[in-house]
Amino acid sequence: MVNLPTVQFTPRLSQERGNADHDWLKTFHTFSFSTARYQEREHGQFGSLRVINEDWVAARTGFGTHSHRKFEIFSYIVSGPVERKDSMGNTTGTGISHSEKAHGATAVHFLQIWSLLSIPRLQPKYFTRHFTDAEKRDVWARVVAPGKGPAPVQSPLTLYATLLSEGRCLTQAMAGSKGYIHAMQTSGYNTGAATGAAIKVFGSGGVEWELKERDGAYIHFNDAHELTVENVGDMTAEALLFDIE
Template identity: 50%
Template sequence: MPVHIIPRPSQDRGNADHGWLKTFHTFSFADYYDPEHSSFGSLRVINEDRVLPGEGFGTHAHKEFEIWSYLVSGELEHRDSLGNVEILKRGDVQLTSAGTGVRHSEHTAGSVPVHFLQIWARPSTPHLQPQYYTRHYTDAEKADKWVKVVAPITEEGVKPEREADGPTPVHGGVTMYASLLSPGKTLEHLVPGKEGDGKQRKVYVHVIQTSGYNEGAAKGNEVRLSGGGNDVLLKEGDGAYVLATGGETLGLENVGQGKAELVLFDVDAE
């Protein structure tokens, strides 16, 4: 099958300014509901949040989700019913495998707002015992190349320890990559799967809003996503669904003036 690229413009996502919280929802979440954008395979939530100092999300419960935070700027304090207390900073990824149930809270630490992505995926195995993982990835590691920041715990080389090097373990079929792409530079991504098997694969690309919150409209850096003879321009806050078969190659070129921060998800169908 050919490569299909379906843009998800920032201005079409759910967004809200609550004063203490400025947020964008790629998929249906909270008061935002759109049946055409409720999930993508096992990927259920991509929220881009900014929270003012002294504010945050009070203690609340989760179960049967893999939930992780990707820190863009500022500091985020995490507390949970497993006894974990941690302040997360730029480059950190913190993942909670909620399993049978966990309670946690997240608040801005320090004197500046925190900017982070909150991501949820459905686990491949139900009724797991809750687990907690943290990893750190430097800007130098991400410079003009992909870094695998989240990967299935069953994948070779993924370490099950709370803190370790390599990808953050997830109990589900999602792999997440991150990059800081310089102007004029290009990255490629090989869609996983056996070439010629005819099976459809899912990829989601998102350009992080590093230039700031803009009430739903994308701005700032610009990236060209291409594959199978198709291409689309993505500004900050924009994303794109990609449907392809294994062995296809996607290209991402920074056609803007500044460094673009990108994340990419390979997603298993449920």
């Protein structure tokens, strides 16, 4: 009989992710992304999580009107204002076209996240939620969750976000069999070696992994579990944590 570790980490390091510079758009792809001609068989999706694109969009530019199908799409804005328009007056959904652009003279840094729906061909809905820095400071703020919110989705995942101060630790009980953690690149766009903030992720049984900005990690759980994240750098670390059923 083989005793598997309670938690298993598989790193998704920044230098191994897809990267493209289109002048107006600078982007990193965690998963294969056909429209950017980035194909990685080993990184097609993770549970219901299909796309994490970390984008920097130049001022007064953006994604023109386009459509999607079979996905639930949400954006996590790190900095800068985003203008969103669609054919029903708000955002994307079945039979809907939409656009996303940097609003005014300020560039935008945000993450585009796509997940697979539990139920196909749902009626489109749109939600906007604002979380202040104070609401995310040294806590796991629940940003997206199935059912009633705070931003409700029809995908089997919950998204938490934090702004973790230097030297602080956070622990989160995880309900799903999988998780994904992403360290935000808040020190500015950079395609070289990861710099800036650094976090360490601890799982049950002494498993741990250190992540720098732009790094992520796939996480597998084999029984009841929780994760602890510690800021081991010299600046505030912004991180996203996905709890995936």
